Amino acid sequence: GCNSSEGSSGDGKSGNEKFKVGFAIKTQDSPYFVSLVDAVKEYAGAKGWDLTVLDANGDTTKEAENMETFIAQGMDLIFLDSIEPDAAVPSINKAAEAGIGVINLDSGVGEGAKDITTVYSDNKQNGRLVGLTYAEKMADKEIKSIILSGAKGNVAGMERRTGLFAGIIEGKTGITEEEAWKQAEAFDKELTSKGKATHAEAKFTVAGQGWGNWTEEEGLKASEDLITANPGLTTVLGENDHMLFGAMTALKNSGAEGVDIVAAADGAKAAYDLIKEDKYYATGENSPYKVAELGVKIAEEILVDGKDMWSYEDITLTKPAAVTKENVDEYYEFGF
Amino acid sequence: MQKEYAVQMKNITKHFGGVKALTDVSLNVEKGEIHALIGENGAGKSTLMKILAGAYQNDKGQILINGKEAKITSPKDVINLGVSVIYQEFMLAPDLTVAENIFIDKLADSGMLINWKMLKKRAKEELKKLGFDDIDPEEKVGSLSVAYQQIVEICKCLARESNVLVFDEPTAVLTFSETQKLLSIINNLKNNGVSIIYISHRLEELLEISDHITVLKDGKYVDTVVTSSINKEELVSMMVGREITQLFPERKTKIGKEILKVDNLSAGNLVKDVSFSIKSGEVVGFSGLVGSGRTEAMRAIFGVDKKKSGKVIYFGEEVNFKDPKEAINKGFGLLPEDRKKQGLLLEQSIRMNTTIASMFKIKKFGVINHNKEKEYVEDLLASIATKYGSMEDNVNSLSGGNQQKVALAKWLSADCKCLVFDEPTRGVDVGAKTEIYKIINQLAEEGVGVIVISSEMSEIIGMCDRAIVMRQGLIAGEVDKSELTENNLIKLAMGV
Amino acid sequence: MANMELGYDKNLPKEKKNKKLNFKQFLIDNNTYIILVLLIIISSMLTDTFLTSMNLRNIALQQAAPILVAIGMLFVIVAGGIDLSVGSVMAVGATVSAILISDMGMNYLPAMFLAVVIGIIFGLFTGILVAYAGMQGFVASLATMTIARGVSFVITGGRPVKLESGTLDTIVSKEFFYPIILIAIVLIVVFAFVQKYTSWGRIAIAIGSNPTAVQLAGIRTKRYIMSTYAVSAALAALAGVFIAARSSTGSATVGMGQELDAIAACVIGGASLAGGKGFVVKAVAGGLILGLIGNIMNLMAVPSYPQDIIKGFIIIAAVLLGILTNKSEKTV
Amino acid sequence: MANMELGYDKNLPKEKKNKKLNFKQFLIDNNTYIILVLLIIISSMLTDTFLTSMNLRNIALQQAAPILVAIGMLFVIVAGGIDLSVGSVMAVGATVSAILISDMGMNYLPAMFLAVVIGIIFGLFTGILVAYAGMQGFVASLATMTIARGVSFVITGGRPVKLESGTLDTIVSKEFFYPIILIAIVLIVVFAFVQKYTSWGRIAIAIGSNPTAVQLAGIRTKRYIMSTYAVSAALAALAGVFIAARSSTGSATVGMGQELDAIAACVIGGASLAGGKGFVVKAVAGGLILGLIGNIMNLMAVPSYPQDIIKGFIIIAAVLLGILTNKSEKTV
Ligand SMILES: Nc1ncnc2c1ncn2[C@@H]1O[C@H](COP(=O)(O)OP(=O)(O)OP(=O)(O)O)[C@@H](O)[C@H]1O
Ligand SMILES: Nc1ncnc2c1ncn2[C@@H]1O[C@H](COP(=O)(O)OP(=O)(O)OP(=O)(O)O)[C@@H](O)[C@H]1O
Ligand SMILES: O[C@@H]1[C@@H](O)[C@H](O)OC[C@H]1O
Ligand SMILES: [Mg+2]
Numbered sequence A: 001g002c003n004s005s006e007g008s009s010g011d012g013k014s015g016n017e018k019f020k021v022g023f024a025i026k027t028q029d030s031p032y033f034v035s036l037v038d039a040v041k042e043y044a045g046a047k048g049w050d051l052t053v054l055d056a057n058g059d060t061t062k063e064a065e066n067m068e069t070f071i072a073q074g075m076d077l078i079f080l081d082s083i084e085p086d087a088a089v090p091s092i093n094k095a096a097e098a099g100i101g102v103i104n105l106d107s108g109v110g111e112g113a114k115d116i117t118t119v120y121s122d123n124k125q126n127g128r129l130v131g132l133t134y135a136e137k138m139a140d141k142e143i144k145s146i147i148l149s150g151a152k153g154n155v156a157g158m159e160r161r162t163g164l165f166a167g168i169i170e171g172k173t174g175i176t177e178e179e180a181w182k183q184a185e186a187f188d189k190e191l192t193s194k195g196k197a198t199h200a201e202a203k204f205t206v207a208g209q210g211w212g213n214w215t216e217e218e219g220l221k222a223s224e225d226l227i228t229a230n231p232g233l234t235t236v237l238g239e240n241d242h243m244l245f246g247a248m249t250a251l252k253n254s255g256a257e258g259v260d261i262v263a264a265a266d267g268a269k270a271a272y273d274l275i276k277e278d279k280y281y282a283t284g285e286n287s288p289y290k291v292a293e294l295g296v297k298i299a300e301e302i303l304v305d306g307k308d309m310w311s312y313e314d315i316t317l318t319k320p321a322a323v324t325k326e327n328v329d330e331y332y333e334f335g336f
Numbered sequence B: 001m002q003k004e005y006a007v008q009m010k011n012i013t014k015h016f017g018g019v020k021a022l023t024d025v026s027l028n029v030e031k032g033e034i035h036a037l038i039g040e041n042g043a044g045k046s047t048l049m050k051i052l053a054g055a056y057q058n059d060k061g062q063i064l065i066n067g068k069e070a071k072i073t074s075p076k077d078v079i080n081l082g083v084s085v086i087y088q089e090f091m092l093a094p095d096l097t098v099a100e101n102i103f104i105d106k107l108a109d110s111g112m113l114i115n116w117k118m119l120k121k122r123a124k125e126e127l128k129k130l131g132f133d134d135i136d137p138e139e140k141v142g143s144l145s146v147a148y149q150q151i152v153e154i155c156k157c158l159a160r161e162s163n164v165l166v167f168d169e170p171t172a173v174l175t176f177s178e179t180q181k182l183l184s185i186i187n188n189l190k191n192n193g194v195s196i197i198y199i200s201h202r203l204e205e206l207l208e209i210s211d212h213i214t215v216l217k218d219g220k221y222v223d224t225v226v227t228s229s230i231n232k233e234e235l236v237s238m239m240v241g242r243e244i245t246q247l248f249p250e251r252k253t254k255i256g257k258e259i260l261k262v263d264n265l266s267a268g269n270l271v272k273d274v275s276f277s278i279k280s281g282e283v284v285g286f287s288g289l290v291g292s293g294r295t296e297a298m299r300a301i302f303g304v305d306k307k308k309s310g311k312v313i314y315f316g317e318e319v320n321f322k323d324p325k326e327a328i329n330k331g332f333g334l335l336p337e338d339r340k341k342q343g344l345l346l347e348q349s350i351r352m353n354t355t356i357a358s359m360f361k362i363k364k365f366g367v368i369n370h371n372k373e374k375e376y377v378e379d380l381l382a383s384i385a386t387k388y389g390s391m392e393d394n395v396n397s398l399s400g401g402n403q404q405k406v407a408l409a410k411w412l413s414a415d416c417k418c419l420v421f422d423e424p425t426r427g428v429d430v431g432a433k434t435e436i437y438k439i440i441n442q443l444a445e446e447g448v449g450v451i452v453i454s455s456e457m458s459e460i461i462g463m464c465d466r467a468i469v470m471r472q473g474l475i476a477g478e479v480d481k482s483e484l485t486e487n488n489l490i491k492l493a494m495g496v
Numbered sequence C, D: 001m002a003n004m005e006l007g008y009d010k011n012l013p014k015e016k017k018n019k020k021l022n023f024k025q026f027l028i029d030n031n032t033y034i035i036l037v038l039l040i041i042i043s044s045m046l047t048d049t050f051l052t053s054m055n056l057r058n059i060a061l062q063q064a065a066p067i068l069v070a071i072g073m074l075f076v077i078v079a080g081g082i083d084l085s086v087g088s089v090m091a092v093g094a095t096v097s098a099i100l101i102s103d104m105g106m107n108y109l110p111a112m113f114l115a116v117v118i119g120i121i122f123g124l125f126t127g128i129l130v131a132y133a134g135m136q137g138f139v140a141s142l143a144t145m146t147i148a149r150g151v152s153f154v155i156t157g158g159r160p161v162k163l164e165s166g167t168l169d170t171i172v173s174k175e176f177f178y179p180i181i182l183i184a185i186v187l188i189v190v191f192a193f194v195q196k197y198t199s200w201g202r203i204a205i206a207i208g209s210n211p212t213a214v215q216l217a218g219i220r221t222k223r224y225i226m227s228t229y230a231v232s233a234a235l236a237a238l239a240g241v242f243i244a245a246r247s248s249t250g251s252a253t254v255g256m257g258q259e260l261d262a263i264a265a266c267v268i269g270g271a272s273l274a275g276g277k278g279f280v281v282k283a284v285a286g287g288l289i290l291g292l293i294g295n296i297m298n299l300m301a302v303p304s305y306p307q308d309i310i311k312g313f314i315i316i317a318a319v320l321l322g323i324l325t326n327k328s329e330k331t332v
């Protein structure tokens, strides 16, 4: 058990009220989210709060149920890592109506949500920053890539890849960020409808999109066919690290060499190790520990210090960053 | 005077894949007559009727109903033309009530809503007309006895008020008194102008009620005769193509030591205090009314059902078979009464069916020797004159009689020293019956102790060395060969 | 007569229907409801929050959609089929209604209606494959499952469609009573009635019981078989609309895995996958049992991995209880 | 029928088997293989990469695991059951073997063995519920599915277990020949033999045909029914080990949804979910058909959302082709 409710270690400062806090997590089926839950548990536990974790198992309906359960239980505050930005809005607002503040962790939520704030490393910006560094590396060279996406319809994944596309296009053509976002979105649409996409000016091609369900084994399977179909790849792009580990096996099996591995966002320790060894080009930092730490800090300000929950900015970002060989040591300890 | 026909089927031909079930068959049924249709198992009687009913499409030929050519593409067309078929395999929905089954075709027509009160009332009326008002219209059909299910099936067709009714072996599962009731109903229908086609293997019945008899053989038309002009022996030789001089073949009886002794057996809801014994080489009949507990008693001995109390001594040793496997290992076998539900793997090959209870003979370390098996099956089936195309064919491609022989072959192959045959000739034609009797005789001559449960008294009388009669789960008495008469059996069975 | 058969014994002891037996019969007939009631009692003892009006309202709002799906599934199962496409058809319902409202500016009522109609098209597609092309329900609906999911993704481009507040969510807001709960209750009653009192409901059971018999009675069984899939799809699409309404988003990922829950609800409610057996209200109870298991474990904050394990055992317990109380007929 | 006559004529006229009929029969008997061959031909015409040795190797490596699962499923289906737990049992196989090797330092062979043994325990659990407690296979295995998935998550804590290279991946590296492919081929042959030539294989099919008759023929059907689930679980667990070996990670998410693919493979291979019908090698062909559909669409860079739609239609086409070539006579 790693997400149980045994939050109250009892060593909270005397006089401290024992707050009841809920954490509605979208899934527990990959290390990132397991780490995020562990981290929130750790930080909240240190404050002596009673933390309850409910897992939606990737199902928005279940997520709504979990939120309702928290509201019914009269939590003092709710953390939410939501599945779909817009689908989470009604639940968040229901909590607000019941006087319970919601802090979003890791995932952004849609417009109109009456939440305290969203604490995350912006997926889009992470992707863009990685794209920019990679564009810099490739300079004038042609990028012939495939991309491994997580799950169909997953918004975080979509944001990451669009960010990555934007960064590459922006870096290689020198257009404005705003323009780059527009083109990246068109690029993504082309990819979804035709199965491949090319940006002539940026000399950037995605020759195929595979679905690796965020995991190494499915990343392997998804990349094999694409690698076979597209000889002469320069790059394998991905929406997280684990799928790309699978792709590395597939590349090795196929005998391909010198193919760059570029993740839009994640930050697994294993990826950092590979970056150090120069086997992995870059990943965007999305540290569950940083998110959890900041989230719990804000919660404390509200619950303990009585700060007005509506006084926060919409988004409290942990700083997005492209982690490459140059700066990996700086980020290593926050890897998961 | 020009004859008026209710049904005319002309030159009907029907293939099932490679099997030709009917070739150029014709049938002419006059208005208001009872027309019997006979033939061996697999002669094509049911197939012909299913074509008439729109259940199968004929390849060739023409159908006229009331003198007009009928374009039959679905069962509905036929029902609308006033023709109704009571099928050999009951066509009932076991999860629905009696009332619903009786009016099932009207359910669809009756608009959207069902008036349960009305439905029940009308079902009760229909059942009453047949004289079976003890059947509860609200009961689920699946929980009725087989005989009552047949009554519901008949009731369903009568409720349609058709002017042509087909009965495909309606009495196979009915008892004497029920059969009598049904026959008088059929006569009544005839007097009211309904035309009837009647199929049965019980020749006496046909001779008693029909006006004409049409004989089929091997899917071909043989002849149509006026019933009053023919006797049973002539009919049989038309059907079988040879004379059957002796329905019950001779046997050299050589009775040996006691094999099985049952003491005070109680089992199930019914069986109480049953005691009897069987000797080697003996054929012992079990007679009694349907539901008197014969099957239940034997199932308990065989280990299918639990015994409540009592002792079974088998070859001098007390046994308590926990399941059929233990029984069979000791050479005790049971041919179940319901061939389709309990006896055969209908959709598997003849070969597999034959050896399923005796795989030990053809396997080594769990691996089956196919060549050995083929030879073995071929010899075995030939020795009991089974007719089949290829032993790889599914059993359900065989006629009823030959299916029953395969079921028997399974038990012959298991080398049993004591065998129970539960209704071994039910639904089987005369010719095949004799064959089965021969097999039973041969087993007895080889020293096997045979128990024959049969509801046909003639069979008990013709086959058995003695008969044990059961009544309401008890042994009502035993009748010796010399005293085996219907009268004696009935007295014991009914307790009068 | 030489071939005379001995008669039936009319004097056999009929089963006595004494009081004790009636009570046992009552237990057997109502085992699903009894399990549900037991579960409710246990749940309310285990936590304080269970019986709060807020939690009960939550359960009702949450279970409305899965219960509709279970009802549709029940008709398919009772007629001897199975429908794996319901989860994907929910997604079709959710995405189509959302697109109609948000992109085409349609009002929510016609949008709901159209979404259901489009759901029905998928149901008819499966139904035709089963009834007219002779495919097994399992594969036909598996194919439709894949296709409907693909269609939902294609029409949304994989991006959840956001709904303005004040559009579809009107059916979850409590003006008078939560309309979504009202619709669900009305539909339960209607379909319970349909199953017991209409020819369609009865013929569906008859077909699951013995399709040949029904066909030979001159009933066009194929149409009925097809129609059960259409009904199932209609209810699934409506359930999808409910989910879109609740979350103000129509997403192509809605309903993944829902088919298994719906089938489990029917089976826990005593339906047999062989057809012929099953009752709407019991399937609803079965669905509620499943839903309550989840709810109570959430309330007790059982960690999510063990939740799966416990859920598995509770399903087994519920089904075994049903089997035990029902064990009368011998199978051999 | 020409040979129904009674008598002892041993030279009964056998049915003439003319050439035309034989050819048609050949098509009917081999329809799954023919569809597979057609698919291969079409695929190699559609893209150049399809017939490259690299792609063929990929297919073989990818399909080894799902094919093992389909084989196990086939035995369950043929005996009249269904096993929804295979996907989760794969996860058990993957995670258990990975934990044994990486956390306990076990050698890969005993670890594989133990993983399979633990898989079998899950299979026996389902099998006992079905055979001895009388649960329907669908629900029993649904419960096991939930439980096994939960167990995989609990034992890994939701984090994939990384394997050192040089441990389990030895079974995917080609020293002589990819051992993983070799094992799969050997198992296909073994199980084809088991089905055709052993009493176990035969009894399984007999039970699916008529369990009562088999029991009355003195066979302890319950054990056999139970054992089909055990075999299915054993092969699923081994498939899980394969997947862990290929990716050098044992993850609790392995095999999600694999149960439906396995069932579809069997049905495309002509198995009937009513039991009594189906053949190992055809199920393998069915699995390959499914696998190839995905492979060729990937090679052709068919966009992924329409892929689902196309896949659905190809499944329908394959099954319909099977039905059409097999249509002898409907029994109404
Ligand atoms: N659906 C079917 N598929 C293949 N063969 C069939 C089918 N129905 C009947 N047959 C074959 O057609 C022939 C005629 O069978 P039918 O049932 O009409 O005989 P029957 O005269 O009614 O026999 P019985 O007295 O045993 O009822 C048999 O050889 C039978 O095996
Ligand atoms: N009148 C009846 N109504 C309903 N069910 C009955 C009736 N009589 C018997 N049964 C049931 O039918 C079955 C017949 O009993 P059993 O088979 O042991 O008797 P039998 O003498 O072998 O009769 P049969 O000749 O029908 O085989 C029993 O299970 C009994 O409970
Ligand atoms: O690692 C990934 C995480 O960063 C992202 O938010 O969702 C998918 C995960 O696997
Ligand atoms: Mg017949």
Ligand SMILES: [Mg+2]
Binding pocket: B294, B295, B296, B337, B422, B453
């Ligand atoms: Mg009997």
